[in-house]
Amino acid sequence: MGETSPSGSARLLRLGRALEWITLLWNVVAVVVLAALAVTASSVALAGFGLDSLIEIGASAVVLWELSGSGARRQRLALRLIGAAFVALAAYLLVQSTVALATGHRADDSAGGIVWTGVTAVVMFSLAAGKRRVGQALGNAVLETEGRVTFIDGILATAVLIGIAVNAAFGWWWADALAGYVIVVYAIREAVHIFREDRAAVTG
Numbered sequence: 001m002g003e004t005s006p007s008g009s010a011r012l013l014r015l016g017r018a019l020e021w022i023t024l025l026w027n028v029v030a031v032v033v034l035a036a037l038a039v040t041a042s043s044v045a046l047a048g049f050g051l052d053s054l055i056e057i058g059a060s061a062v063v064l065w066e067l068s069g070s071g072a073r074r075q076r077l078a079l080r081l082i083g084a085a086f087v088a089l090a091a092y093l094l095v096q097s098t099v100a101l102a103t104g105h106r107a108d109d110s111a112g113g114i115v116w117t118g119v120t121a122v123v124m125f126s127l128a129a130g131k132r133r134v135g136q137a138l139g140n141a142v143l144e145t146e147g148r149v150t151f152i153d154g155i156l157a158t159a160v161l162i163g164i165a166v167n168a169a170f171g172w173w174w175a176d177a178l179a180g181y182v183i184v185v186y187a188i189r190e191a192v193h194i195f196r197e198d199r200a201a202v203t204g
Helices: 006-041 044-067 072-103 111-138 141-170 174-203
Strands: none
Touching: 006 044, 006 111, 006 141, 044 072, 044 141, 044 174, 072 141, 072 174, 111 141, 141 174
């Protein structure tokens, strides 16, 4: 692949920022919507997905900050902040999902949750694909990593959607907590991947 021209790099940089702003604004709305849906349905999975949206807001803010000025030190700090947020999300949801299963907590049906998570999955997968392409073209590890965060957000939306739909269709109350565990697994996996990349960058 040939080198990108200065004008091409500037255009890609603008596109990368636009993708992050769209992600950030979408998740600002998502936090409000999911908070209301989680309270209404008493759903651990929806609450966890709302927290994931908060992390995505933070991740987008970190990437926008990083894109405003390059540098290895700034990139490493940005990656560490994203990784730490995933660790916090995993810890919280691990406790909440375990308590929900232990106490037999039953989430109510949530038609709104089904619609929102379905639409969110489509939007996040589309944004993730765009970030991956732009990040690779720019050679920007932070944008590529945040693209994986957005892709995982799409996977989580799908997992929560399945959990809510299964609970509504068959009354499988434990599906809500299991969807929370899915988020835990992916959050830990992504945090480990980020910290390994950071360690390799330091020792390489």
